[in-house]
Amino acid sequence: MKKFILLFLPIVLLSSSLFAQEKLYSFIGVQTGVSKFDKVSTPTIGLKYGKQSKDIRTSISYNYGKNSDDTFQTLLMQIDTGIMTNQFKKSPLKPYVGATLGLIQHKNNNLISYTDKGYLLGLNTGVTYIFNNNIDFDLGYRFLKTSKMKEVDNINDFTFSMNYFY
Numbered sequence: 001m002k003k004f005i006l007l008f009l010p011i012v013l014l015s016s017s018l019f020a021q022e023k024l025y026s027f028i029g030v031q032t033g034v035s036k037f038d039k040v041s042t043p044t045i046g047l048k049y050g051k052q053s054k055d056i057r058t059s060i061s062y063n064y065g066k067n068s069d070d071t072f073q074t075l076l077m078q079i080d081t082g083i084m085t086n087q088f089k090k091s092p093l094k095p096y097v098g099a100t101l102g103l104i105q106h107k108n109n110n111l112i113s114y115t116d117k118g119y120l121l122g123l124n125t126g127v128t129y130i131f132n133n134n135i136d137f138d139l140g141y142r143f144l145k146t147s148k149m150k151e152v153d154n155i156n157d158f159t160f161s162m163n164y165f166y
Helices: 002-018
Strands: 025-037 040-052 056-066 070-082 093-108 114-130 135-147 154-165
Touching: 025 056, 040 070, 040 154, 070 114, 093 135, 114 154
Parallel strands: none
Antiparallel strands: 025 040, 025 154, 040 056, 056 070, 070 093, 093 114, 114 135, 135 154
């Protein structure tokens, strides 16, 4: 738990200072996707909570994935910002780029079972479709590099999210 706090506290403080003068919008969301690592592809499901200003969005998400032999869980902190905002000013589509930091636990139940834990660091990109003032849909990609893991070097995440703003 101490590692978790030391990992996420600086990011939360940084993101709070980024929002100091701006109006914030809170959101909760659900997401589904596919995570690919090594030669394994695993469907995922997750929950998100975050805050968004005019320019920056931060979120924390928990994701769970399972296939026949592999189970993994991630806790991710994601910060992103819109790109090409002038070109998409009147469009409901909003492209973004950002960074991701997190924790991962991977269990393999093959002949030789093992549990592996580590850290994640990566980049993310995608496009958000603003449906109305309360709901948006997000199609994204994350490339995550692992640290302190024996079996997984990197992860490619493809996600689809629905977020509700309140």
